[in-house]
Amino acid sequence: MTDLIIANILFNLPITLRKQLFVGEHAFCPICHSHLSGFLTALSSPMSWCPVCRSLQRHRLIWLFLERFHLITPEQPQTMLHFAPEPGLARRFAQMHHLRYVTADLFDPSVMMRFDITTIPFNDHTFDLILCSHVLEHVPNDHQAMRELYRVLKPGGIALILVPIQGEHTFEDATITDPLLRERYFGRFDHVRTYGIDVIQRLQQAGFSVKAVDVKDIAADQAEIERMGLPPREKIFVCCNEPG
Ligand SMILES: [Zn+2]
Numbered sequence: 001m002t003d004l005i006i007a008n009i010l011f012n013l014p015i016t017l018r019k020q021l022f023v024g025e026h027a028f029c030p031i032c033h034s035h036l037s038g039f040l041t042a043l044s045s046p047m048s049w050c051p052v053c054r055s056l057q058r059h060r061l062i063w064l065f066l067e068r069f070h071l072i073t074p075e076q077p078q079t080m081l082h083f084a085p086e087p088g089l090a091r092r093f094a095q096m097h098h099l100r101y102v103t104a105d106l107f108d109p110s111v112m113m114r115f116d117i118t119t120i121p122f123n124d125h126t127f128d129l130i131l132c133s134h135v136l137e138h139v140p141n142d143h144q145a146m147r148e149l150y151r152v153l154k155p156g157g158i159a160l161i162l163v164p165i166q167g168e169h170t171f172e173d174a175t176i177t178d179p180l181l182r183e184r185y186f187g188r189f190d191h192v193r194t195y196g197i198d199v200i201q202r203l204q205q206a207g208f209s210v211k212a213v214d215v216k217d218i219a220a221d222q223a224e225i226e227r228m229g230l231p232p233r234e235k236i237f238v239c240c241n242e243p244g
Contacts, residue, residue, distance in 0.1 A: 007040065007049070015052060022051040028227050031055045031063045031088045039229045048229045053088030057231035058162060062133065063089060064228065065218050065236055071129065071158060074098050078128040081152065083117060083135050084108070118144040122152045130159035137163050137191045140174065146206035150241055159239040161203065169196040200237065208239035 010018065024037025032053035039048035047056050055063075066072050077098050082090065085103040093101050103111040104120075115121050117132070118141050130149055136142045149159050164187065172193030176182055179189035186194050203210045212235045219225045225232070 055088035058234045059086045080129040081127045083132040120148045125154045126152045128157045133162040150207040153241045161237045163195045211238045
């Protein structure tokens, strides 16, 4: 709790002041390009936050992937749909003038459009790029959500989908609705399942061709992984709507 109170105070300071307070050479955030004395950690959490843009490990991994694999191409217009937008990433995407950028969420009032991911209000083949990170584990009908993501992706487009993974097999039980029981069985009060690596088959059933990448495919070496505070186990499921 103390950690959270301190974090709240900190993140209410102006971004330029936070950048000055944490300037250093030990760490580097690839999203906000801050050279830092270190990332913020809390005793009660495995997360590490960038003190400037608030990014977490997986957000920095996503950004680095987009950058290193040249998936955002300033030389040509692109359309992008970003679910449950993470502030650090959203700020960067919003600054890209070639990007027709749409943020979406079911509940968050700060996004551009509020809708259910199982009924996406866009025509078929609208988006070049979709980012949907740590959303599907909250969605009861994730098969329908995946079909919708597939439908609105342009041929040749890419959806980056991330979910928390534990083990081989997905576990879900629609009768578990009590928040305390969900926390016990699914890891959080608002999760409706625990995904295994077999989430790949679910994504394939929706039509996607899927490649799983992780930090070893993206970062240059261990030193860079540590310097950028990247997650060792997180997987990005790179989903295309044509055989890849
Ligand atoms: Zn940052």
